[in-house]
Amino acid sequence: MSEKSPGNLLVKFNVIFILFLVVGLSISALVYHFGNNIERSTSQLIDEDLQVYSNFQQLRKQLTEQESALHAYYASFNPSLFEYDFIAAHGGAQDTLDQLAHYFDHTALSALMNNQQIVMEIATALDANMRLQTRSQTDWDLARLQLQQVRQLMQDTHPLIEQLTGIVSQRVEQSKDRVGSQLNYMNVLVFIYGLTALTIALLILRSVKAYLSANKLNSRLALFPQRNPNPIFSFSKNNIVSFANPAALRLAAKLDHSVEALGLKLGQKIDSFQQNIKSEEKAFERFELLLEGLYFQCELHWLSDQRQWDLHLTDVTAKKHAEQKMVFQAYHHPETCLDNQYRFREVLEQFVEQNTVFTHGIIEIRSYSQLLSDNTFNKNHQVVIEIAAVLDKVCHDMPEDIKLFHIGDKNFAILIPSSECAALVKRLVSNIKQQINLAQFSGQHQVELDFGFACSPHDGKDVEEINRNTRIALDSSASQEHTEYMMFSDHLGEAIARQNALQVAMRLALKSGDFELYFQPQLDVTKNRVIGAEVLIRWQLNEQWVSPAEFIPLAERSGMILPLGDWILKTACEKAAQFAKSGYEDLVIAVNISPKQFTHPNFVENVKSALFDSGLKAKNLELEITEGVLFNNENATINSLHILKSMGVQLAIDDFGTGFSSLSYLKDFPIDKLKIDQSFVRNMHVDSADQSIVRTIIDLGNNLGVTLIAEGVEELEQLNMLKEMGCKEIQGYWFSKPLDEAYFNDFLASKQSVA
Secondary structure, three states, X not given: OOOOXXXXXXXXXXXXXXXXXXXXXHXXXXXXXXXXXXXXXXXXXXXXXXXXXXXXXXXXXXXXXXXXXXXXXXXXXXXXXXXXXXHHHHHHHXXXXXXXXXXXXXXXXXXXXXXXXXXXXXXXXXXXXXXXOOHHHOOHHHXXXXXXXXXXXXXXXXXXXXXXXXXXXXXXXXXXXXXXXXXXXXXXXXXXXXXXXXXXXXXXXXXXXXXXXXXXXXXXXXXXXXXXXXXXXXXXXXXXEEEXXXXXXXXXXXXXXXXXHXXXXXXXXXXXXXXXHHHHOOOEEEEEEEEOOEEEEEEXXXXXXXXXXEEEEXXXXXXXXXXXXXXXXXXXXXXXXXXXXXXXXXXXXXXXXXXXXXXXEEEEEOOHHHHHHHOOHHHHHHHHHHHHHHHHHHHHHOOOOOEEEEOOOOEEEEEEOOOOHHHHHHHXXXXXXXXXXXXXXXXXXXXXXXXXXXXXXXXXXXXXXXXXXXXHHHHHHHHOOOOOOEEOOHHHHHHHHHHHHHHHHHHHHHHHOOEEEEEXXXXXXXXXXXXXXXXXXXXXXXXXXXXXXXHHHHHHHHOOHHHHHHHHHHHHHXXXXXXXXXXXXXXXXXXXXOHHHHOOOOHHHHHHHHHHHHOXXXXXXXXXXXXXXXXXXXXXXXXXXXXXXXXXXXXXXXXXXXXXXXXXXXXXXXXXXXXXXXXXXXXXXXXXXXXXXXXXXXXXXXXXXXEEEEXXXXXXXXXXXXXXXXXXXXXXXXXXXXXXXXXXXXXXXXXXXXX
16 A cells, blocks of 8 residues: 555554644643642642731730730739739740741831730739738739730730731732732643644544545445435436436335326425525425325435435334324323323413413213222223213314313313303203213213313412312212212312311321210110210310311211221220219210221221220120111121120111111111111101101011110100100200210219119
């Protein structure tokens, strides 16, 4: 190979580049090294100046200590203050002045040293005056004059110190400015030199590589179009095809076109891009092209030397379809193909940002868990798909621009850009319910929906607020069985806010023991004696009573009913044990048990623990359960009831007659007592239907050998009727209202006959 061949030329250029770079970097390193030495030397100088600053601070302190020692000596008449404190401070000041003498000449410090000498003389004289045999012999006027002289000398010393400090400061600033200027100059030189060297080296290397690459590519360039698997077309300036590679010919055959016909179509599609390249004087432009269902990534070049256009096509149809599928899946529900929660969030945020007046609604399939349990997986999803189809049709048939989203398995969302909130919602819900009732769903299922709506901006000015308030309206609708839909309102929001506040307060009340039990006495009307009492929970919050009708359902929904029920059971057993110890050994305390509490796996053990911990006999405890509990997991219920019965606990059915109509459980379950619900007792003295119901319940209980107790007895006429029908026990305001523990104790003591 000749000496001037491209290979040798590249080697030479590389050697020159490396040498140039090494020399340049070496020089830069040396300059940087020298700069660091200068900076370190300067730092040492500055450190000495800083030490002088420290010495002046120490001197000020020592002068103050001298003056303080003399004043203390004068005040306390203690010679040791002079011998030790003053002498030590004066000696320290002399040492500090000796250290400063290394930095200043003797002339600069002479005034300070003279002052210290005079101070020493005055202090010695003061000591001699103070050491006379008795305090009465001491010349106190002279002593005070001497102290004043010392103070004046000290005050004269401070300006001298400030003057010397100023000299040091000036030296430091001059030194810093000089060194900083030198370093900046040096750094600029290093940067300029390094940047220049690097630029030259890169240019040399780039030129060499470009030259060699051009030589290599020129030999292969002629083969590139023929071997390229992607179509390449060349067009004249009039967009007539002048060249098409083999891949371009295959594309024309695939689309059932001649090369000329395909070139004509392509020429029409690329015309605007050609104009753009010319107007902006660009070398090429990349863009995407849709051609008869196929997507192509295109690169268009203008070859000015050849006066022609080169168009390179890359088929990206598969990639485009995959991207479109991913985008669709990202923003659509996989089963119903409706826009999903992510699209819903985007549209909602857009509405809020643009201050759009709109209605936000959430639709929920009622009893969705029941739907899941009644169907196979596939059939359940088919029902949801059919519901989505009905909702979609209703929304599309209405003239408003209603946007429907499938945001969860059982939830759909609606956004309606309209200011007619209430009227529009009423019409929409009516249309949806009408179509839902007419539709035939898989498995012949009847579908019910819950609706919650909120209007923005009145019910929320940001995404979180409008979402939260719509959800509040939905939850309120779902909790009311026969409500068609619920619109959010300030009153509803306040009610939810109170519920949330009560939940927090209930948790705190459980921890702090703010709940208390009241006792409503129960009377055996045949023997006219108190046989027991039902415990009723009471709660006073911020000096106001909270109704159990308000906080008990809230506890059930929030899950706090379990710890609350356990507290009631435990506390009731403790109070009952105290009553028994007070002599009321046969008094029975009745405790209401919630369904969730009774069905808890540890319920029976909790009862055993409450009895054991309190020392209460099982016969003094009565558990009241509702009829619905008996039909929830019947086998487990029977087992729990028999265990409790075997322990000696009494069992009662609360609110009898208001629940399930089946009476077979009365012979299957070990029940001791039936409580006739107060809804039948309240009007029995004026309502013949209620009389018949009460009489039937009493006859049934007596025939089965079960004790009966009537709740809510408030009138003497009611009492007489119950006696006549054969009911032996009553409870209600006629006999006594619920009493706190102290009043209940007094009540028991006032009755001559107590079980």
